[in-house]
Amino acid sequence: MTGFVIPAPAQAQLPVVGGGAFPVRRVYCIGRNYAAHAVEMGHDPDREPPFFFQKNPDSLDASGQFPYPVKSQDVHHEAELLVALHSGGTDITTQDALAHVWGYAPCLDMTRRDLQGEAKKMGRPWEIGKSFERSAPVGPLHPVSDVGHLSSGEISLTVNGELRQSGDLDQMIWKVPEMISYLSAYFELAAGDVILSGTPSGVGPVVRGDAMELSIAGLDVLRVDVV
Ligand code: MN
Secondary structure (H helix, E strand, O other): OOOOOOOOOOOOEEEEOOOOEEEOOOEEEEOOOEHHHHHHOOOOOOOOOOOEEEEOHHHEEOOOEEOOOOOOOOEEEOEEEEEEEOOOEOOOOHHHHHHHEEEEEEEEOOEEHHHHHHHHHOOOOOHHHHOOOOOEEEOOEEEHHHHOOOOOOEEEEEEOOEEEEEEEHHHEOOOHHHHHHHHHHHOOEOOOOEEEOOOOOOOEEOOOOOEEEEEEOOOOOEEEEEO
16 A cells, blocks of 8 residues: 655645535636637737647636736736536547536636746747636636536626626637537546636736626626735
């Protein structure tokens, strides 16, 4: 019998509306998945192949507080729909993809934009801008059995009550089934994997003291205070 030689890290998890917790294995994030956001970041909105980066499971944080991170003076909000999978596999077809979805949650892909910008300029990976501590504030997960599948409806974010981001889930360039199918061609997806599905236009900076509110049609509002 062998045991862990150090204490085992806590299992990353998301709270579930109605009780219980969803264990998280991997966090995939898609880039530039709304045309208006691609344009605001200086890119052509044409449908080029999607691309992904990852955050770490323990980047997810349901505390309702976002501690302003170190080493950045330009931290941006990105309002996103999180998709949680209860099963996976490889080479999943778009027709079969939604059968793997367990639920949906509102999530913020917080970004150290200055560090991400330097990384982009130098052709380096994005992790330093994206995958820092508590970089993915998240609300409780809503089971598909309660809310169905979300393919349209408002997604918006206010800061201190002022509208900053506004779009519709139907504006995603790559829809949820397409993202699952595409990812499963390159990775083996599994139960516990979650996907952040991209952000509409209007990303911008926050400062300590700001209150962010993310609304997605059909889900509870997520409020996150920058501390
Ligand atoms: Mn994002």
